[in-house]
Amino acid sequence: MGGGGRSHVVLFMVLATTIIGGESRESGYFLDAEEEEYMATSCRDYAVSVERFGAVGDGVTSNTKAFKDAIEHLRQVNSSGGVLLYVPAGRFVTGSFNVTSHFTLYLHRHAVLLGSQNMEEWPLIEPLPSYGRGRDAAGPRYSSLINGHNLTDVIITGNNGTIDGQGENWWKLFRSGKLDHTRGYLIEIQYTDQILISDITLVNSPAWNIHPVYSTNIVVSGVTITAPVDSPNTDGINPDSCSQVLIQDSYVVSGDDCIAIKSGWDEYGIAVGIPSKEIAIKRFTCITPDSAAIALGSEMSGGIKDVRAEDVTVVSCKSGIRIKTAVGRGNYVKDIFVRGMTLKKTMKWVFWMGGDYGDHPDDQYDPKAIPMVDNINYSDIVAENAVMAGKLDGIENAPFTGICISNATIDVVPSKLLIWNCTNVSGIASGVTPKPCPALSTVGEAPPCSFPENRLAIEDVQFRQCMIKL
Structure with a gap:
């Protein structure tokens, strides 16, 4: 499941007639006539290389127009089996572009998408x-490198090809306070059903890497994400x-939370009212010295429920699981x-939760909007070299309830600090x-904390072996 297949590559010289914007253009060049096998939730019966639309993988030339032209061409193709845009080996600089429905973006194993250093290409x-x-x-924000809106069946995959946001300049501007708008992400897909992001490497995003929002039936599988551990909000x-x-x-x-589950910010999230729910995390590894492996919040004003994580490895993190919320x-x-x-x-901290994450979009939040935290279950936990076992701080007059921890062995380093710090929790x-x-009443031989026996529907997603033919 989620593994890239073998590549079988045949290159040959062709005289290609390419239709771009309704005009015919003939040119003699090497066109990738490739056959590549890969695994995905949907296969496509029409594929085209971005090079047909003038893309140049020299690491210098801007290819934003080529990507937009290619996707517009694919948008107009009448293909019952969907369409695929192939990115061959090379280093393709591009600014932001939008994908379409029943669409696959496929990156060759030696393909690199480079986020443009021209901020005007991130509108x-x-x-x-x-x-x-x-x-x-405050105000508008920069678009993400890859965007999608109101779509169905979107796949971003490859044989471990790379998307490089070239974020260092964005980080410098952010740290120096010279950015007037919010940084873009590498991938943001909105209001979409059926998203697969698999078998790719994402590096050096300006900020968040993968951000599905207001969407359903999402699979992220076999993805590697890296950024410097001191990079802001990556x-x-x-x-x-x-x-x-x-x-x-x-x-x-x-440089921030490896996974952060969110659902909107204060009064705006409450008004939209779309929760994050029915989320499964499996066989996941995280390194982030200043943040959490899995964070719930802090923007959780639409609600978060039914999150299931198992077989998680955490290395040099500030905490394993963190719940972040606040009054408002x-x-x-x-x-x-x-x-x-x-x-x-x-x-x-191995376990960390708090109700004092006082970061608000404005002063219009409702001080009577008190979050409820309940039925939090942790079992089969092994930790080494922890400063504290847990920092659990609920909200006064609104304690966090139903916390269960079972079968947990935590090696705490010698310290003058408390081993546990618990307030307003039970x-x-x-x-x-x-x-x-x-506050956590010790029970002798009680059964372990609960974990759902049923499976989420998304856990039974089926992958198919697909073939690209250009």
């Missing part, structure tokens, strides 16, 4: 309705007001299940070392 767009403003700054995978999501067999090195967020984080997490090297603990705080 400004409106803020998301559930945020009311850009995340970095979250790995951020499902936002999404349902039926599967994240599996992926690896993230990040409203709604809930509930029915969270984590089973089988291994935390290695230095950890600050729950139970079973088989936990070191002994948890009194």
Whole structure:
């Protein structure tokens, strides 16, 4: 599942007649007439190389127009089996472009998409309705490198090809306060059903890497994401007001949370009211010294529920699972299940949750919008070299309830700090070392914390062996 297939490449000289914008152009050049096998949820019966539309993979030439022309051509193709845009070996500089429905973007194993250093090729767009403003700054925001809106059946895949956001200049501008608008992401797909992002490498995003929002039936599989661990806000995978999501067999090195599940910000998220729910995370590895492997929030004002994570490896992270919320967020984080997490090297907190994440879009939030946190389950946890086992801080007069921790062995480094710090929380603990705080009533031989026996529908997604023929 999710693995790239073998490549069989035949290159030959052709005299190609390419139709672009209704005009015919003849040119003699090497055209990739490739046959590549790959696994995906949908196969396509019409494929074309971006080189047919004038793209040049020299690492210098801007190919934004070529990508837009190619996708517009594919949008107009009458193909019942869908369409595919092939990116061959080379380094293709491009600014933002939009994808279409029943569409696959496929990157050859030696293909690199390079985010343009010309900020004008990342045009400004409106803020998301559930945020009311850009995340970095008020007002509009820069578009993402790859965008999609109101689509069905979108696939971004390859034989481990690379999308490089070339984010260093964005990070410098952000740190120096010279950006007037929010940075773009590498991939943002909105209001879309059926998204597959698989078998690619994402590096150096200006900010978040993968951001599906207001979407359903999403699979992220076999993806590698890397950025310097001090890069600002380079979250790995951020499902936002999404349902039926599967994240599996992926690896993230990040300057922020490796996975952050969100659903809108304060009054704007409450008004839109689309929760993130029914999310499965499996066989996932994270490195992020200053953030969490999996974060819930802080923008969670549409609600977050039914998140299931298992077989997670965490290396040198600030925390394993973090719940971030605040007065003004409203709604809930509930029915969270984590089973089988291994935390290695230095950890600050294995378990971390707080109700004081006081970051608001404006001063119009409702101070009576108190979030509810309930039914949080952690089992089969092994951690080494932690500064503290847990920092659990609920909200005064609105405690976090139903916390369950079972079968957890935490190696805490010698320290003058508390081993556990618990306020405004309640729950139970079973088989936990070191002994948890009194707020988690210790139960002797109680059964482990719950984990759903049923499977989410998205966990049974079927992959097919597909063939590209150009």
